[in-house]
Amino acid sequence: MTARNGVLITIEGCDGCGKSTQAALLCERLAACGLPVGPSAAPGAVVREPGGTAVGEAVRELLLHAPVAPSPWTEALLYAAARAELVDKVLLPELSAGRVLVLDRFLDSSLAYQGFARGLGVDEVLAVNAPGLRGLLPDLTVVLDVDPAVGLARAGGRPDRIEAEGVGLQQKVVAGFAALSRRFPERVRLVDGFRAVELVAADVEAAALEAVASAGLRLGG
Numbered sequence: 587m588t589a590r591n592g593v594l595i596t597i598e599g600c601d602g603c604g605k606s607t608q609a610a611l612l613c614e615r616l617a618a619c620g621l622p623v624g625p626s627a628a629p630g631a632v633v634r635e636p637g638g639t640a641v642g643e644a645v646r647e648l649l650l651h652a653p654v655a656p657s658p659w660t661e662a663l664l665y666a667a668a669r670a671e672l673v674d675k676v677l678l679p680e681l682s683a684g685r686v687l688v689l690d691r692f693l694d695s696s697l698a699y700q701g702f703a704r705g706l707g708v709d710e711v712l713a714v715n716a717p718g719l720r721g722l723l724p725d726l727t728v729v730l731d732v733d734p735a736v737g738l739a740r741a742g743g744r745p746d747r748i749e750a751e752g753v754g755l756q757q758k759v760v761a762g763f764a765a766l767s768r769r770f771p772e773r774v775r776l777v778d779g780f781r782a783v784e785l786v787a788a789d790v791e792a793a794a795l796e797a798v799a800s801a802g803l804r805l806g807g
């Protein structure tokens with residue numbers, strides 16, 4: 587893998603579980619600890635996925651608001667393409683520069699939604715993502731664990747295409763993330779997201795500081 591000194595933290599979970607809320611709070615808290623958070627062009631900012639690059643934002647628009655739903659493999663490959671662009675243009679250069687990056691969704695969303703919930707297979711979806719990842723995996727993945735009905739109720743408003751598919755899909759997504767935490771226990775941590783924002787944020791921050799510390803230990807030793 588490309589040499590890097592930074593730390594990659596991804597925030598994951600079903601729709602409406604609180605990812606964007608917690609990702610923003612985590613960036614604030616890590617920055618308050620004096621860490622170089624976010625891309626150097628946008629210090630303190632969360633990187634969102636799909637998106638984070640011009641190509642990625644165009645793919646995001648296509649995926650979330652397409653008038654006709656793409657077939658499952660088309661969807662999986664589009665996410666993988668947007669991710670490859672983000673890895674190449676943002677993540678690898680910024681991590682090499684020692685930045686601490688907080689991502690609102692990443693690889694595990696594809697594994698949980700396309701691999702698990704849509705039934706394409708976790709290994710199959712991992713395989714199409716692998717070339718674009720170029721060996722990069724998160725140091726820490728926080729999965730915000732909530733009842734999917736809670737997530738959908740929180741999301742409210744006008745649902746995007748995936749939210750519109752309802753609670754059945756979200757239940758499979760939640761089960762998918764739980765399976766990923768068992769398969770990749772060294773990096774995937776489930777955090778109970780069905781609590782007050784501040785309590786969730788304290789656990790997310792503690793897990794992130796541990797990851798930062800062990801990245802430092804790796805560097806030192």
Ligand SMILES: Nc1ncnc2c1ncn2[C@@H]1O[C@H](COP(=O)(O)OP(=O)(O)OP(=O)(O)O)[C@@H](O)[C@H]1O
Binds near residue numbers: 599601606780781786
């Ligand atoms: N712990 C919490 N308790 C109650 N409400 C919350 C909590 N965390 C977030 N919310 C609220 O729930 C809604 C969804 O939160 P947020 O946008 O952070 O979720 P998300 O996972 O990013 O959603 P999406 O999947 O749509 O991107 C927001 O209105 C937010 O203020």
Ligand SMILES: [Mg+2]
Binds near residue numbers: 607690
């Ligand atoms: Mg969000």
